[in-house]
Amino acid sequence: MADPIKKITLASGKVRYRFVIDVGLNPDTGKRKQVTGTFDTVTEAKNEYARLRHERAAGTLVVPSKMTMAHLVNAWLKEATVDVEAATKRSYEDAMRYVRTRLGDKPVQEVTTADVQELIEWMLTSARRIGGKPGTGLSVRTVDLTLGRLRAALNMAIRDRLVVRNVADYAKVPRQARKEDKARRRARKPWNEDEVKAFLAYCASGRLYAVMLLSLIGLRPAEVCGLRWVDIDLEAGTLSVEWTRTLVAGVVIEKDAKSTAGERGLPLPAPVLAALKVFHRRQAKERLAAGEGYKPSGRVVVDELGAAVKTDWLRRRAYELMEAAEVRRVRLYDARHACLSWMANNGVPDTVVSAWAGHADLSFTKRTYVHPDPQSLKAGSDRLADLLG
Secondary structure, three states: OOOOOEEEEOOOOOEEEEEEEEEEEOOOOOOEEEEEEEEOOHHHHHHHHHHHHHHHHHOOOOOOOOOEHHHHHHHHHHHHOOOOOHHHHHHHHHHHHHHHHHHOOOEHHHOOHHHHHHHHHHHHHOOOOOOOOOOOOOOHHHHHHHHHHHHHHHHHHHHOOOOOOOHHHHOOOOHHHHHHHHHHHHHOOOOOHHHHHHHHHHHOOOOOHHHHHHHOOOOOHHHHHHOEHHHEEOOOOEEEEOEEEEEEOOEEEEEEOOOOOOOEEEEOOHHHHHHHHHHHHHHHHHHHHHHHHOOOOOEOOEOOOOOEOOHHHHHHHHHHHHHHHOOOOOOHHHHHHHHHHHHHHOOOOHHHHHHHHOOOOHHHHHHHHOOOOHHHHHHHHHHHHHHHO
């Protein structure tokens, strides 16, 4: 076998030792990739050549590369978003936008754990551009999502032999930031029983009474907007949750339920069934009044001309009603929390609460959606009084 180390003489007369070694294929072009090494002594050249051969055989060889983080993000998104839903794809793109902004120009092989930690600090303090006051911090949940996607992208870089280790594995959200985020989430409380009743009392005579009731029996906003009249049996008093309708990056997305557990049949509480019957008759009158201007969509939640609505439309109408009813403003998801908490705190079995919510994981329902309210805590106090009295 020919000696791979070649002696060369430069124009200046200086002698050096050079080798060329195959290190694999270029993932972009599929062509052979080579590394050239030039050293002052034959011993240095032989040692480096042996190291490269050993790491190539062991699968640990990292070839010098000028790939930037922006390039890596693009490559990861292309691979990770194959055959995923539009909402998932958008969430990945949104998460990696912060990486692209903060680290995009930096070569992948030069990124350090300190760089990732600085990214985290920036996100927590001043990265917000939309959805609030620009220049303020983002939620810990948003940071966690970005950090998770960044780790996945760097794992791909390890697989492609661009880096030896994942520097994002050693970065973390500061403990104080998590404590403050937990306090903010704890301060955001769902409605209690009195607030629910006050809100519904105000809505009772309005057009959207049935719609608000649907939001208060534990359906997700996208499920409320995706509900069709064919999904409701007004005679049997049942409802089938099968479709969702939401807005993703300005585009309306209609798809089947979030999961197998999300596809569920629910018996309708009597007040909800009665309100839906009234709403169904009202829509028939609206259709007659509008004539050719009516655009029937088959959806339950529609505007006065029959057009299906999006979750942002539902949210705005709900906030308007909350303000008019003079009740505390909460997110529609908090209304869902209120429903599930009330069920759990009033003796409904955990398995039923989880199935009603459309969750496959019972522990997730209890951990995320069930909140002890003052009434249920008072009941606990009364039980303890019986024990201790």
